[in-house]
Amino acid sequence: MSEQEEADWIPPGADLSRPSAARIYDYLLGGAHNLAADRAVAQRLEAIQPQVATVARRNRAFLRRAVRFMLGQGVRQFLDLGSGIPTVGNVHEVAQEVDPGARVVYVDYEPVAVAHSRMLLKDNPNAAALEADVTDTAAVLTSEPVRTLLDLTEPVGLLAITIGHYLPPDVRPVFAAYRDAVTSGSYLAITHLTNDFAVLSDPRVAETMRSTQDRIFPRTRDEVLALFDGFELVEPGLTTSANWHPDRLAAVVDPEEDGLYAGVGFKP
Ligand SMILES: C[S@@+](CC[C@H](N)C(=O)[O-])C[C@H]1O[C@@H](n2cnc3c(N)ncnc32)[C@H](O)[C@@H]1O
Secondary structure, three states: OOHHHHOOOOOOOOOOOOOOHHHHHHHHOOOOOOOHHHHHHHHHHHHHOOOHHHHHHHHHHHHHHHHHHHHHOOOOEEEEEOOOOOOOOOHHHHHHHHOOOOEEEEEEOOHHHHHHHHHHOOOOOOEEEEEOOOOOHHHHHOOHHHHHHOOOOOOOEEEEEOOHHHOOOOOHHHHHHHHHHOOOOOEEEEEEOOOOOOOOOOHHHHHHHOOOOOOOOOOOHHHHHHHOOOOEEOOOOOEEHHHOOOOOOOOOOOHHHHOOEEEEEEOO
């Protein structure tokens, strides 16, 4: 029996013919929901850039800090776009630790990510996973989980954490649709791959990802800032993941090593 047939976490109908960003990222974070082909890509990325797993961990830590920040501002509902395979410190865990009534909708188009999220959330009435392409904004925004769990007349925390660079060049209308759907007082958190910093700018990174379901489109600082259109960046503005509201004792990380742009915006 092949590895794919054996693994009971693989939902029927999942396209496993090509590696996926969700499963590569899971491997880099030390998870178990990945296949040999995903691991091979992850290892190729690590051979090009040994810091790639560190970048992924810092990204995850940023996500948790951004969610806590939004909770501190009174946000009690989150739409997590490109949420990935659940790992430690998922959004609903961070949010419901602060307020058990906090609501979360996870969105991903990768069936393993969605199936695993649903399994984890089966006894959680305040969180759900939606299988959808985030660029189909109308489908996401009118979906059953969004309609039943999120109240769009109240502030929402939009999470676009390492998702923008998987979306093709003309991505601004996608971000604009989510912005327009949420009320003032909402927040948007973004992390985004760029070639502006040394750590992930090797062209072999993008080349390697071409063999997967998820090609990447790194963006410049100005292009990432444009995704915040209609939001006011909170302090310290657009920085890199480890340097956004670092934990009290964390050392500043050189952006050249940190690699991902990171910021949080407020919709006035
Ligand atoms: C690197 S993972 C990030 C997971 C999580 N947001 C984080 O930063 O920890 C990127 C995720 O985006 C998902 N993804 C990429 N393009 C997508 C799309 N168009 N619609 C929905 N999900 C997408 C992938 O399946 C993957 O799970």
